[in-house]
Amino acid sequence: MQPDSHISVLLREACDALQPERGGVFVDATFGRGGHSRELLRLMPTNARLIAIDRDAAAAKAAQEISDPRFTFIAAQFGDVTEALASLGVGPHQVDGLLLDIGVSSPQLDDASRGFSFMRDGPLDMRMDQSRGASAAEWIATAPLNHIAEVIRDYGEERFAQRIATAIVEARERQPVERTVQLAQIVEKAVSARWTGQHPATKTFQAIRIHINQELEELRMALSAALPLLAAGGRLAVICFHSLEDRMVKLWMREQAGRTPEDPRLRHLPVLTTRTASIKLVGRDIAPSDAEVRANPRSRSARLRVAEKLALTT
Template sequence: MTARRRKEADGQKLHQSVLLEAAVDLLVNIPDGNYVDCTFGRGGHSRLVLGRLGEHGHLLGIDKDPEAIAFANDLAAEDPRFSVFHGSFAQLAEAADQQGWPMLDGVLMDLGVSSPQLDDAARGFSFMRQGPLDMRMNPEQGMSAAQWLATAEEQEIADVIWRYGEERFSRRIARAVISRRVEEPLETTRDLAELVSSAVPRKEKHKHPATRTFQAIRIFINRELDDLETGLAAAAERLAPGGRLVVISFHSLEDRMVKRFMRDLARGPQLPRGLPVTASDAESDFRLVGKALKADITEVSDNVRARSAVMRVLERRDKQTGEGA
């Protein structure tokens, strides 16, 4: 284990998994089933899942981040029930096929950026820490935020900041980026944070002016919503009867997508009125498990990141046993 990973493992940069117990309680129905943790991070959820599985249960951990994969490989060396896939959860079907799993008993997605990523200035995710303007979940692939901002058209920059950050001053910010890069490139998180602060005429109370812009660029650079759309569809398709999809999201764009996806599946086929069909023809293969769940006051006081977390659960009905009906 590297010195850096030992430092994190010792707790100096320990990631607190949000809604940990609740997520695993709702996820693990079949102790000897096959499960996927789509966002391994530092393994908080995965370790608890393994604690709930029987000796014939299996868990696959997926992550884009090479540092997370290093932690996942350590866990795989400790526990033969755990396997690792380095990639996006948009590749869920491929990852499951590699394990020889046509169906899954549970899939967990803990969305967004993790605390170790935010805390590491070298990753460039946070406007609170001076570092290179990178923002890639996998720094070994794709274009960094700095590279994109140096080449994108003004309209594209404005569209990204509006679409993924819902920033009403997106056009002002895009114009400022274009003006700035004529003179010198945006290379650090401080460069971008200060530019946004100067471009935004009205500030929100208790929120840094660059919050929405950093969020938007990070989502765009990492194709987070595209990956989420693909991953949700793959997870639902692979769920075995009685299997569950558990998703924890941290901002409204993610949660709206998850909510609509699960709601539409639970509704079942929307058939035209008057069509001669039986009740079973119109019945959905899925159901929602409970209502959206948020962290309680105690968890939020211990971990401020939990404040915006929303968890939703979808289950494939087991029509043979009648469970989930």
């Protein structure tokens, strides 16, 4: 792969689901390197419009390469999608398709200077938007032990969270934890006896990244903003790469579709009438094909979920 390239995941499936050939206003809220945006532009009619969003300055730079009168890029967080679209005169009920391809891009992971990867030594940054907020190193320098343990447990689903957090706090008392490989080694030492295939720092890095970028909060905000923005018949397509996000999307979509909660005792109950539902689910969740996983192993955990806004809802 080229150093600054990203292989788009579930490209055909996500773009087909949004039905861009209908025309209208489409939003790619996670531009990355624009793989999905370019495909949507290819499929959209001449009078349609595509607005792309990303909070990463490198993505904003890559977006400048697209010169198409139908295309506009906005540097923003997708949690603020309502405000971002309003700045372009796009308001409630005016979006025909919205795509969220959540997570980090390959260029973010592969660039050691961004600090996302424990495989490449670099400054422990991990911010998608490097112009705001604390870096991972700054957070680690001052966060209380219990908060570090909670983040690693809740966002990494790491059973050795307490042990890892204690090791991080002991290490920072000796010298500042400022490099990716330094953090990876601290984690590896703390859980060394239990290495089972996956690198021992995988879950800790994922957890700290989710916390630093407020990823679950952003997703929650984007989902609730999507509903009023979508026009009747408008579609929302969400690609997630790990179970915490996918579970949030699944439960939110089910709830908005008027389904009963995921309580096995309630499974026999009928689905609520569409009068209480604001969306309908479009098919089941979609995983990448074997061929896609072979060609791009990073796609293996991806899941696509699609919903369609019903008429007569807010």
